Amino acid sequence: EIVLTQSPGTLSLSPGERATLSCRASQSVSSTYLAWYQQKPGQAPRLLIYGASSRATGIPDRFSGSGSGTDFTLTISRLEPEDFAVYYCQRYGSSVTFGPGTKVDIK
Amino acid sequence: EVQLVQSGAEVKKPGESLRISCKGSGYSFTRYWISWVRQMPGKGLEWMGRIDPTDSYTNYSPSFQGHVTISADKSISTAYLQWTSLKASDTAMYYCARHWDRATWFDPWGQGTLVTVSS
Numbered sequence: 001e002i003v004l005t006q007s008p009g010t011l012s013l014s015p016g017e018r019a020t021l022s023c024r025a026s027q028s029v030s031s032t033y034l035a036w037y038q039q040k041p042g043q044a045p046r047l048l049i050y051g052a053s054s055r056a057t058g059i060p061d062r063f064s065g066s067g068s069g070t071d072f073t074l075t076i077s078r079l080e081p082e083d084f085a086v087y088y089c090q091r092y093g094s095s096v097t098f099g100p101g102t103k104v105d106i107k
Numbered sequence: 108e109v110q111l112v113q114s115g116a117e118v119k120k121p122g123e124s125l126r127i128s129c130k131g132s133g134y135s136f137t138r139y140w141i142s143w144v145r146q147m148p149g150k151g152l153e154w155m156g157r158i159d160p161t162d163s164y165t166n167y168s169p170s171f172q173g174h175v176t177i178s179a180d181k182s183i184s185t186a187y188l189q190w191t192s193l194k195a196s197d198t199a200m201y202y203c204a205r206h207w208d209r210a211t212w213f214d215p216w217g218q219g220t221l222v223t224v225s226s
Contacts, residue, residue, distance in 0.1 A: 001169075035212040037152075044202055044219050045144075045152065050212035088152055093210040095168065096142065096154035 002026055002091055004099035012107040019076040021102045023089035028069045033093045036065055036074045039101075040085045048087075049074065079104070109133040111141075111203050111217035118223045119193050126189040127220045129203030136184035137161045139205045142213060143177060143188045147199045155201075157209070158186055166209070193224045
């Protein structure tokens with residue numbers, strides 16, 4: 001089973017700053033099968049990125065995804081107040097796994 | 108608007124049975140799979156399994172195989188997650204989510220059903 005590791009566990013930043021979140025897989029993952037989700041307290045997760053780099057409908061262009069093989073990145077170019085949340089990467093395919101999440105909180 | 112609407116919060120005792128539901132609307136229910144995801148208090152997301160509502164074919168995560176049953180009734184566009192004997196460790200938020208194919212991203216998600224198991 002593919003294991004996903006996310007770093008850092010917590011990222012403390014100020015509004016307007018750039019956030020870089022990492023997702024590392026225990027073995028190579030086709031970029032076709034990598035997604036990112038945002039979850040705010042008390043809410044269901046929301047799809048941000050699929051296929052490693054394609055933004056979901058309605059997602060602002062300050063969110064971008066990149067990577068291949070075992071290393072993937074979610075970048076938020078300029079943090080808005082509503083972006084402080086937990087972010088999960090997901091590998092979907094014959095089985096599904098989630099990373100443990102990265103919490104982006106206000107510095 | 109595509110929506111998945113889940114049944115309300117449940118409080119149960121250990122050993123009791125439970126079935127929670129997830130009703131799809133705004134799309135053709137049989138054209139998409141439904142997965143279930145567990146989130147224990149303060150923890151991350153765990154995929155439990157998925158169902159193709161067309162023929163009720165299911166896949167389970169090894170961690171949940173034999174502990175829960177996923178089913179669907181396509182006539183009423185509803186998927187279910189069922190336990191026959193709940194444990195305190197089943198206390199969690201449970202989400203359903205739609206995906207276009209067996210192996211695609213999840214979008215959208217239901218609002219979640221909180222299950223509390225306590226004596």
